[in-house]
Amino acid sequence: MSGDHTGDEYDLNAVMNGKADGGVPHGSILSAFAEGICRNDRAATATARAAVVEAMGEAAMVDAAAVIAAFNAYPRAADATGIPLEDAKAEMTVGLREDLGLEAFNTGGV
């Protein structure tokens, strides 16, 4: 997968497994930071935070925490209200969703 505007290449499997940086600068430590916060694990978050600050600086750490916090909202709003993916987005991402196994998460209709 490539960035539309930058031409950079990204491996989005890192989004699902958290085991690599996916080609995103500092992706591995950002992934660990997201994991700590999303699991409400303060010890893991503290360790990951220190790594992010060391590699990227405090302002970057705060901006990263802000994005993770925001994405503790949107998925919850979607999952609580059962909203589906828009048709156009579903069509655009059909291959990607298959590759990443995203449909495994689509259990809301049960």
Added chain:
Amino acid sequence: MSDPFADVPATTRGDIRAALPIARQRLAEPGAWLTGAERVAVAAEVRQSWNCALCNERKNALSPYTVAGEHDHLGALPAAWLDIVHPLTTDSGRLTRAWYQGIRDAGVAEDEFVEIVSVTIVAVVMDSLMIGVGAEPPALPEPVAGEPKRVRAEEATLGPGWVSTIAPENVRPRMADYYANESYFYIRRSLTLVPEELPKYWDLMDPLYMSDPRVEELGDLKRSINRAQIEFLAARSSALLGCFY
């Protein structure tokens, strides 16, 4: 009174710094369907849910719906409300239509449900940010007195999920700009059944992420991480929560 957000890092952007105390105070004010006391009790229960043995057991089960029991709770909310707040906080990726129907069958009005969801999410987000940056989550505010008006948004229609929402074509003047800039994403529509709740929710979320994700790279936004890192974090967080959206 001391600043409840005094220990956020000095490098925190001004728009985030400004949004936090407003979001916290709005938790305490009467909503459209919940009193201030009920809203603060929901926020308190969000924190409690992380220590709930039943939630922990359900989180580790193949299906959370095979594990029966009672939540460890603070005693201020009805059982049906706990069944919203706790799983929405600890295991949101496995919420189902049947879960929602059970909540409704237990007597929770659709509009109440949406406001409880909104308050729960705002509390989760505020605490997530504070834990992330290494600051202590703020003390919850004292509830503000007053009664909710409990007036249904008559322009709402069922869908696109299992709750009613206000579609772009049905908005009334009070939401005239809500779908501006073609922001018709379903995620923006999800909580519109309670229009009064929308600024309380989006005024916090927009500075944390961005108000218009369609901008090329970062547009005019000032961030200390790049767009690829932002979207990577967004996708990774969604995956960790088990969300397909």
